[in-house]
Each structure stands twice: as structure tokens, then as C-alpha cells.
Amino acid sequence: MxxxxxxxxxxxxxxxxxxxxxxxxxxxxxxxxxxxxxxxxxxxxxxxxxxxxxxxxxxxxxxxxxxxxxxxxxxxxxxxxxxxxxxxxxxxxxxxxxxxxxxxxxxxxxxxxxxxxxxxxxxxxxxxxxxxxxxxxxxxxxxxxxxxxxxxxxxxxxxxxxxxxxxxxxxxxxxxxxxxxxxxxxxxxxxxxxxxxxxxxxxxxxxxxxxxxxxxxxxxxxxxxxxxxxxxxxxxxxxxxxGSPFMSMARVVVACVRKRKAEVSYESADYYYGDVDGVKGAAPTKSFRILNRAALKTEGDILPNGSISKPWKLCTVQQVEDLKSLIRILPLWSTSILLSTPIAIQVSLTVLQALATDRHLGRRFQIPAGSMAVFSLISIAISLSLFDHVLWPMWKKVAGKNPTPLQQIGIGHLFNIASMAVSAIVESKRRTAATSHHHPMSVLWLVPQLVMVGMGEAFHFPGQVALYYQEFPSCLKSMASAMVAMVVGVAFYLSSAVVGFVKRVTEWLPDDIDDGGRVDNVYWVVVVIGVFNFGYYVVCSWLYKYKNVGVEEAGDHRSDSES
The missing domain is CATH 1.20.1250.20 (MFS general substrate transporter like domains)
Structure with a gap:
């Protein structure tokens, strides 16, 4: 991020x-x-x-x-x-x-x-x-x-x-x-x-x-x-x-609603596959079978030349299965929102903390508060290099296979929680130094939390892209990384709402964070949120079954996509 x-x-x-x-x-x-x-x-x-x-x-x-x-x-x-x-x-x-x-x-x-x-x-x-x-x-x-x-x-x-x-x-x-x-x-x-x-x-x-x-x-x-x-x-x-793949998925929902009274069949011949010469493939999967109605052929759906008479009343089995694949992965996708929200909060609060610290390096040079993000960038770059050349080869030697995307994301969750905890501890020390000793803490004390969050990002962001790219329907492959950006976008909106809520109901975020501010408490709140979200992620990842690749192939793809 x-x-x-x-x-x-x-x-x-x-x-x-x-x-x-x-x-x-x-x-x-x-x-x-x-x-x-x-x-x-x-x-x-x-x-x-x-x-x-x-x-x-x-x-x-x-x-x-x-x-x-x-x-x-x-x-x-x-x-x-x-x-x-x-x-x-x-x-x-x-x-x-x-x-x-x-x-x-x-x-x-x-x-x-x-x-x-x-x-x-x-x-x-x-x-x-x-x-x-x-x-x-x-x-x-x-x-x-x-x-x-x-x-x-x-x-x-x-x-x-x-x-x-x-x-x-x-x-x-x-x-x-x-x-x-x-x-x-x-x-x-x-x-x-x-x-x-x-x-x-x-x-x-x-x-x-x-x-x-x-x-x-x-x-x-x-x-x-x-x-x-x-x-x-x-x-x-x-x-x-x-044409947008989301439009075809919308067609599945509309067709399903229009055929809500139709009885779901288990015979493959009763479904439309988009094949003019004959039926190919098995019947739709039984999961979310209510959606199978969208591909169920009824009288008047298909013209004599084999084309669909009403596109918003009949879809192909593949379109139905694409929507099902997206629904299955949405719970995992949702966990990434609360994974990114603490980072978004930290990004903005770190700038405010930096403004309240001693940013001098020597007598003449002063680190700009807006430059603090560079420590995360450096951490991400170094971590990705170390992972590819040291950690992943060691992992494969010990475990016999590369880490799966879900494992990478899970490790990223843990680094994220640890980073927020370190942020809370450092802020408590900074506030004490500023209010009790009237001597601002060096801005370099903020670096460890930024390094840790950068290491976490090096785990979970590539892991998310690899997961979505592998498991999204083929029509949405090009949207995999954009969906990660959407997570970040929602997280920034949510972080703004969280900061606004905390400001309204507590006195932790005054305009001058040294004047009675308790930014450390804000960090502890996001630590708690992170712990609960990690528990939710563990449940979702435990229940999720890879559909498009095997577990070992998922790890291998991840390594290839980042090389």
C-alpha cells in the first residue's frame, strides 16, 4: 500500500x-x-x-x-x-x-x-x-x-x-x-x-x-x-x-430471477452451453444451485438457428460457473479490506506523528514528514528480493513445496498486526517524551513500524494477486490486480470513517496530538480489529478449496509470477 x-x-x-x-x-x-x-x-x-x-x-x-x-x-x-x-x-x-x-x-x-x-x-x-x-x-x-x-x-x-x-x-x-x-x-x-x-x-x-x-x-x-x-x-x-464480464454476470442474476419458478434439473442436456451443434460438458455444479436456473433451457429460449432469443433470460453454464467462482472467493476478498484498513490509518497517522517528532539528521537536514513512506517502499523492495532468493527456496526445501497464496496472505496478516502493536508502543513512548520531558522523540523511532508493515505487504499483496489471478473466472483474469486496488480503495474510505468515528466519540484525536491525544489507543483498537479479522481469515481459508489449480501449483505459480 x-x-x-x-x-x-x-x-x-x-x-x-x-x-x-x-x-x-x-x-x-x-x-x-x-x-x-x-x-x-x-x-x-x-x-x-x-x-x-x-x-x-x-x-x-x-x-x-x-x-x-x-x-x-x-x-x-x-x-x-x-x-x-x-x-x-x-x-x-x-x-x-x-x-x-x-x-x-x-x-x-x-x-x-x-x-x-x-x-x-x-x-x-x-x-x-x-x-x-x-x-x-x-x-x-x-x-x-x-x-x-x-x-x-x-x-x-x-x-x-x-x-x-x-x-x-x-x-x-x-x-x-x-x-x-x-x-x-x-x-x-x-x-x-x-x-x-x-x-x-x-x-x-x-x-x-x-x-x-x-x-x-x-x-x-x-x-x-x-x-x-x-x-x-x-x-x-x-x-x-x-464487453465487460460483469455484464454477463449481471445477466446470470437477472435470468435466475426471471426463472425463479422453474425446477432445477440435474440432467446436463437441460442446460445451455452455447454450443450450436450439441451439448458439451457436465451439468452445472450443485453449489449455489439456485443460480443453475439461469442456464436452464425453457420453451422459446433458443431460436431455430441455435442463438439465444432473449440474452437476459438464458445464459451459458460457463457464465453461471464464473459467477459461482466469484461468490466463493468473495469472503476471502472481504478479509483483505480489514487487512488494508489499519495500514491506511497508519499511513496518515504516521505523517502526523512525524510532524510532532524531531526530524533533524545533523544540524542542517530535516526529514520531510511526507517522506516517511519511503521506509516502507525500501522494506517492500528488500523483502521481495530476499523472499525470492532466500526464503522461498528454504521454504520449498523444508516443506517440499512453495507456500500457497493463502499462506502468504496469512503471514502478511500477522506482520500487519505486529506492526500496529509496535506503532502503539512507539506512540506511547513518543507522547510521554513530548508531554513529560518536553523533548520530542527522534523520527527514526517510527521506522521499525514502517519496515514491519512493508514486510507484511511483501507477503500479502503478491499473495492476493496470485490468489485472485488463479481463482477468478477466466473472464476476470485481467481484473485480478484491479480488485486488489479496489480493496485498498475501500480500506481508505473505511479508514476515514473509522478516524472520524473515533474523533467524535473519544478525545484520542485532537487537532494537536500532543494536547491530550491518545493515538496509541487508536493503534490498539486496530490491533484488536486485526486479530478478529485474522480469525475470520483463518476460517475462510480453511473452508476454501482451490478450484482452478492444485495447492502445489498455486505456490509454483506465485513464485513464477513474481520472478
Whole structure:
């Protein structure tokens, strides 16, 4: 999630294994497209990370927004950026194609960045600065809020529309899996390098030079990324819209309701398989058999030429089974929401903690509060490398097989809980030092919790993508990583609601966390939530049976998808 909220992504590996289009124009695609796509990713990542990495500090310093409210706004913006990829994928699949979604989203992001630059260059678009020595600051006007929120909405939509779609269009340029794997190695490298630059260099410019220069760099990155992407348009293989798989699943539900009075049959000949010449395959599975009615043939459903007379009254058995597969995995998917919610809370609260610590390294250099996420990024990168070259080979040597995706996710749960517990302990010590000794704690004490949460992400995010990619219906393979983003989006929304609820019913989150604040109690609450969610996850994973691959194959696929 650290890379996600910084403008990168740690969970796209599933898309790299998606099969290429069945008919690829050999005059287009291939490695000639990689420089254009990778340069576009670099520019757009700079654009995204440039505004998101330091958003909380921007809201506090430039718009005089109270710290907790700033954290909630950040969570909502992050939720939008991580929720929109699902909508972008539907638009790309059903109507516009990846190419159009990318350039339109990039243009939307560019307009949002221009608005952000205007807020820091035109005095009337932001409240006046606080008077020196005064605790009373001017609040933003309605017009100022409107411009701010319009800018954040545009950049969030733009980020969501480009992040996963760039991964998909890049993978679609290659016919061979090994070329896709090489491309994704370069893709991840580009994302991490630029996320690091955003969390350090651009944040430093914003904190020490000016916000206008910082956002100016983001605008330049956005403009260059969009321009390079468009320049390479004549080389790209462009996939044509194929229709949304969610529409076919909606048809199953509608057809099932329309045939609710029909008696479920156990004979395969009574069901529709989409085969004109005859019936192929076995009868639908007995689980969720109420849905089998959607594929049950009744009088008038099929025309003499073998086609369906009413598409919303009859579906194929495969469409029914696809929906069943999605229903089976939804409980496991839901556990990931409460797995990501504590991380979203920690992301925003860590910035507030950092602002209340001693951030100096030596006499002259001060670590920007918005740069704290870089420790999670470094932890994720190092952990993934160690897992692939040390931990997984040792695991396979001891256990005789690679860890399954469910095992990886479970370990991630434990690291996540431990990270929140460490956060609570460190915050208790920080608050004591600030209130009793009147000496702020060093910001480096916040690093262990960020390292631990990064290690947890290195377990559970790749594990989630591997699980969804393997177990989702074939029509939803390309949506696997977008569903992880949807989890993160929902988690950020939920974290904002949790922080708001805690603020209303307790006194733990004042505007000044050193003035009677108990952020440590908030962390202990999310520890309890994490423990209960882990119990729920254990039950769901125990009951779940792999459908598309065997357990050993699942572990092997995971290793391949991350190599």
C-alpha cells in the first residue's frame, strides 16, 4: 500500500501472466513499444507521487486544515485513486479500449495538477497564512474548498485511470510470457524508482523551496508522460473493447430471477452451453444451485438457428460457473479490506506523528514528514528480493513445496498486526517524551513500524494477486490486480470513517496530538480489529478449496509470477 498511495503499485504481477490477444497485428507491438510505455509510466508516476506523497502536509500548511481532517481528506483521495481502476478497467474492456482510457485519464490528471498549482500561486485560491505566534488561522472559503476538491478529484481519477491500464496495455504488446515477465520487471523497477524520487526529492522541494516548484515538477512529468505515450501510438497493438464480464454476470442474476419458478434439473442436456451443434460438458455444479436456473433451457429460449432469443433470460453454464467462482472467493476478498484498513490509518497517522517528532539528521537536514513512506517502499523492495532468493527456496526445501497464496496472505496478516502493536508502543513512548520531558522523540523511532508493515505487504499483496489471478473466472483474469486496488480503495474510505468515528466519540484525536491525544489507543483498537479479522481469515481459508489449480501449483505459480 505504501507504493500504491505514493503513486506506484505493488500488486500488478497477475496481469503479466494474462494471455496475449489471440490475433496480434505483427506490424505492431513488441519491444519497440517498451520505451514509450515505460517513459509514460515514469512521467505519470512523478505526477501522481508529487501530489499524493505530501498531501497531508500541504493541506495543513497551505489550507490551514486541522491535522485529523487533513488525514481524512487524504484517505478519501487515496480511496478514489485506488477505487477508480476497476471502473477504468470496465470502460477499457467495454467501450474505449486501454489506449483511449490512458490518454483521457492522463489529460484529466494534467488539468487537476494545473488547479493545484493555481492554489499555491494565486493568493485568492487559498486562505491567508496564520499570523506568527497565533493559534487562530483563517479557514478556507467555499470557493477555495471547491477548487481544492475539484483538483483532488481530477488527479485521483487520472491516477486511477492510468495506473493499471498502463500495465495491461504494456503486457498486451507481447505474445510470449517470458517477454511479459521481462517487461514487468522493468515496469516494477520504473515504479519503485519514481516512487522513491517522489517521496524524497519532490517532497523535499515542496517543504524547502516552494509548493509551486514541487507541483510544477509533477506537471512536467505528466506532460512528458502523456506526450511520449501519444508519440508511440503508431507502434502499439490496441485491443478492441470486448464487453465487460460483469455484464454477463449481471445477466446470470437477472435470468435466475426471471426463472425463479422453474425446477432445477440435474440432467446436463437441460442446460445451455452455447454450443450450436450439441451439448458439451457436465451439468452445472450443485453449489449455489439456485443460480443453475439461469442456464436452464425453457420453451422459446433458443431460436431455430441455435442463438439465444432473449440474452437476459438464458445464459451459458460457463457464465453461471464464473459467477459461482466469484461468490466463493468473495469472503476471502472481504478479509483483505480489514487487512488494508489499519495500514491506511497508519499511513496518515504516521505523517502526523512525524510532524510532532524531531526530524533533524545533523544540524542542517530535516526529514520531510511526507517522506516517511519511503521506509516502507525500501522494506517492500528488500523483502521481495530476499523472499525470492532466500526464503522461498528454504521454504520449498523444508516443506517440499512453495507456500500457497493463502499462506502468504496469512503471514502478511500477522506482520500487519505486529506492526500496529509496535506503532502503539512507539506512540506511547513518543507522547510521554513530548508531554513529560518536553523533548520530542527522534523520527527514526517510527521506522521499525514502517519496515514491519512493508514486510507484511511483501507477503500479502503478491499473495492476493496470485490468489485472485488463479481463482477468478477466466473472464476476470485481467481484473485480478484491479480488485486488489479496489480493496485498498475501500480500506481508505473505511479508514476515514473509522478516524472520524473515533474523533467524535473519544478525545484520542485532537487537532494537536500532543494536547491530550491518545493515538496509541487508536493503534490498539486496530490491533484488536486485526486479530478478529485474522480469525475470520483463518476460517475462510480453511473452508476454501482451490478450484482452478492444485495447492502445489498455486505456490509454483506465485513464485513464477513474481520472478
Amino acid at each position: 505504501a507504493a500504491l498511495h505514493a503513486g506506484g503499485n505493488t500488486s500488478l504481477s497477475g496481469d503479466g501472466e494474462a494471455p496475449p490477444p489471440p490475433t496480434v497485428d505483427r506490424r505492431r507491438g513488441g519491444w519497440i513499444t517498451a520505451p514509450f510505455i515505460l517513459a509514460s509510466i515514469a512521467g505519470m508516476t512523478l505526477a501522481a507521487g508529487g501530489w499524493m506523497s505530501n498531501l497531508i502536509v500541504f493541506l495543513i500548511q497551505e489550507f490551514n486544515i486541522k491535522s485529523i481532517n487533513a488525514a481524512q481528506i487524504f484517505n478519501v483521495a487515496s480511496g478514489c485513486a485506488n477505487f477508480f481502476p476497476v471502473l477504468a478497467a470496465i470502460l477499457a474492456d467495454s467501450f474505449l479500449g486501454c489506449f483511449s482510457v490512458i490518454w483521457i485519464s492522463s489529460l484529466i490528471s494534467f488539468m487537476g495538477l494545473i488547479l493545484l498549482v493555481l492554489t499555491v500561486t494565486i493568493d485568492g485560491l487559498r486562505p491567508s497564512d496564520c499570523e506568527t505566534g497565533s493559534s487562530v488561522c483563517a479557514t478556507p472559503s467555499r470557493i477555495q474548498y471547491a477548487v481544492l476538491f475539484a483538483a483532488l478529484a481530477l488527479v485521483s481519477i487520472g491516477l486511477g485511470g492510468t495506473r493499471f491500464t498502463l500495465a495491461t496495455i504494456g503486457a498486451n504488446q507481447f505474445n510470449k510470457h517470458k517477454h511479459q515477465a521481462t517487461y514487468f520487471n522493468l515496469y516494477f523497477f520504473t515504479l519503485y524508482v519514481n516512487s522513491f524520487i517522489c517521496s524524497t526529492g519532490i517532497v523535499y522541494v515542496q517543504d524547502n523551496l516552494s509548493w509551486a516548484w514541487g507541483y510544477g515538477i509533477s506537471i512536467a512529468g505528466s506532460a512528458v508522460g502523456l506526450a511520449v505515450f501519444l508519440v508511440g501510438r503508431r507502434f502499439y497493438y490496441r485491443d478492441k473493447p470486448r
